[in-house]
Amino acid sequence: MKGTSAVELVGVDKDFGEVNALSGIELTIGGGEFVSLIGPSGCGKSTLLRVVADLEQPSAGTVTVGGKPPRQARVDQEYGIAFQQAGLLEWRTVAENVELPLHVHGMAKPQRQARAAELLELVGLADFAGSRPSQLSGGMQQRVAIARALAPSPRLLLMDEPFGALDEMTRERMQAELLRIAGETGAAVLFVTHSIPEAVVLSDRVVVMSPRPGRITEIVTGRRPAVGKAAELDPDDVEDVRESSAFFAAITAVREALRKGHEA
Amino acid sequence: MRNRTRTVVTAVAAFVLLGALWEITKLVLPAAGVTVGDIRLLPRTDDAAMPHVWTVLARLAEPEVAGAAVARPVWLAVLAGAAFTLVLAVGGLALGGVLGALLALVMQRFALVERATLPYVVASQTVPLIAIAPLVAGWGGKIAIFGWSWQPWASVMVISSYLAFFPIAVGVLRGLGSPARADLELFRAMAAGWWTTLLRLRMPASVPYVVPAVRLAAAAAVVGAIVAEISTGTRGGIGRLIIEYAQSATADPSRTYAAILGAVVLGLVVAAVVGLLDVGLRRYRGSVR
Numbered sequence A: 001m002k003g004t005s006a007v008e009l010v011g012v013d014k015d016f017g018e019v020n021a022l023s024g025i026e027l028t029i030g031g032g033e034f035v036s037l038i039g040p041s042g043c044g045k046s047t048l049l050r051v052v053a054d055l056e057q058p059s060a061g062t063v064t065v066g067g068k069p070p071r072q073a074r075v076d077q078e079y080g081i082a083f084q085q086a087g088l089l090e091w092r093t094v095a096e097n098v099e100l101p102l103h104v105h106g107m108a109k110p111q112r113q114a115r116a117a118e119l120l121e122l123v124g125l126a127d128f129a130g131s132r133p134s135q136l137s138g139g140m141q142q143r144v145a146i147a148r149a150l151a152p153s154p155r156l157l158l159m160d161e162p163f164g165a166l167d168e169m170t171r172e173r174m175q176a177e178l179l180r181i182a183g184e185t186g187a188a189v190l191f192v193t194h195s196i197p198e199a200v201v202l203s204d205r206v207v208v209m210s211p212r213p214g215r216i217t218e219i220v221t222g223r224r225p226a227v228g229k230a231a232e233l234d235p236d237d238v239e240d241v242r243e244s245s246a247f248f249a250a251i252t253a254v255r256e257a258l259r260k261g262h263e264a
Numbered sequence B: 001m002r003n004r005t006r007t008v009v010t011a012v013a014a015f016v017l018l019g020a021l022w023e024i025t026k027l028v029l030p031a032a033g034v035t036v037g038d039i040r041l042l043p044r045t046d047d048a049a050m051p052h053v054w055t056v057l058a059r060l061a062e063p064e065v066a067g068a069a070v071a072r073p074v075w076l077a078v079l080a081g082a083a084f085t086l087v088l089a090v091g092g093l094a095l096g097g098v099l100g101a102l103l104a105l106v107m108q109r110f111a112l113v114e115r116a117t118l119p120y121v122v123a124s125q126t127v128p129l130i131a132i133a134p135l136v137a138g139w140g141g142k143i144a145i146f147g148w149s150w151q152p153w154a155s156v157m158v159i160s161s162y163l164a165f166f167p168i169a170v171g172v173l174r175g176l177g178s179p180a181r182a183d184l185e186l187f188r189a190m191a192a193g194w195w196t197t198l199l200r201l202r203m204p205a206s207v208p209y210v211v212p213a214v215r216l217a218a219a220a221a222v223v224g225a226i227v228a229e230i231s232t233g234t235r236g237g238i239g240r241l242i243i244e245y246a247q248s249a250t251a252d253p254s255r256t257y258a259a260i261l262g263a264v265v266l267g268l269v270v271a272a273v274v275g276l277l278d279v280g281l282r283r284y285r286g287s288v289r
């Protein structure tokens, strides 16, 4: 089991001077597993994600990503990353933005073009390959950012509130899209969000955190639609989940965990 | 395309307007100028001080020196002078640009260098051009590189580059530092090294800062070259020509203005060339977020 885990955090602390951003984090994410982080602002969700991404060094504890130290995992492009802002480069076309991680790693032009075409197909933007990012809507830009994160075929996707800036309808469509993509690629996902329904509908497990010091207070089982069906997952399946009583039960569980963390 | 046509039309219109203003000034103000007591408030506007626009243009076609055996027309002399100065200014812009961009790169790479040198770069601009011109010429005269002895035009180019250097160094430094933190982190997450980040992120992102800097630097290089020609006494350029003609301005005022017109056209040609650069780099222009 240990060999197949996408992320392992053991006794991880992170201090920023006086601020105790993370304290005693223990978390293992299995291969292909979808895990959400939820909690009040400032509880260390982004910090946790950034520690995994090797954008921040932990003050204590060990971090393993795909069986390697985070630095090595970053250099080997073991993970793809997407933030709240799509962060596309305006001087590159949509396809060239998707190619960026491959370009940076020196892949030959024909191969990376083929890969970008494949990924734009996957996120449903094949017709926009030659467009400029500013010509796309916010949701489309975020899909480009996801395609870019997937370009080197990572076993792990790190996403920090990727749908935070989208309207509710676009957001739900993007969630279905992400479930399909995660199913098709088999990648594990570590997903930061402020939305309880979003966390529940996407995740195998929802990790609830609380601030000062940032720590994990509870882990709730999510309602991610069955993996077997994921490859041909269509939005109706996700819709069914959203209307099931198990979905509401999970939402209540997460909400209570959040409240408990707040009172503690 | 329509945009460029408009730019050309605007430029021509500006010229015509300037000429019209000149003539109106001559019409409206008294020929002797305006003086209150001993203080002259407005300049003389008679034909000796402000010749008519058409007289200046006509002077271009006439020979430089009336009655000389082999006489060049004025326009040819002005053109030759402007071309000479153009070459020196472009050389100065290239030299100053390369050095400025290199310094900016080193400052970007090593914050310590930025802190240590930026104040001096800024301070260097407070040294007046008139003061350094004789210095450069004096030092240059003592230098011989691989048997090549220093030429006066080299001093002009060095002084011109000194003026072009500053806007480029500052513009490139700002441009290289312009990418958002999130973009830099994306590159770090992709394990891109300093060179790759420079090439694929910092340089493209710096274009909106560098193009205006080059525009400023080009103008400064032209002015620097003209002033340097005058203060080092270098022959062959438009600056020297203006001084030569000005010495006989009382007898032949329109010839001086013809040479000044040449300097103005030189500046416009350089500005137009920089404009082409802007057009070529269009795709990088909207990248400031």
Ligand SMILES: Nc1ncnc2c1ncn2[C@@H]1O[C@H](COP(=O)(O)OP(=O)(O)OP(=O)(O)O)[C@@H](O)[C@H]1O
Pocket: A016, A019, A020, A021, A039, A040, A041, A042, A043, A044, A045, A046, A047, A048, A214
């Ligand atoms: N670079 C930093 N320097 C100092 N303090 C930091 C830094 N980054 C984060 N912190 C602090 O660490 C704590 C956790 O921050 P973090 O960004 O991880 O919270 P978050 O859970 O992502 O919040 P939000 O939901 O608002 O995004 C906060 O108190 C924050 O002020």
Ligand SMILES: [Mg+2]
Pocket: A045, A046, A047, A160
């Ligand atoms: Mg955050």
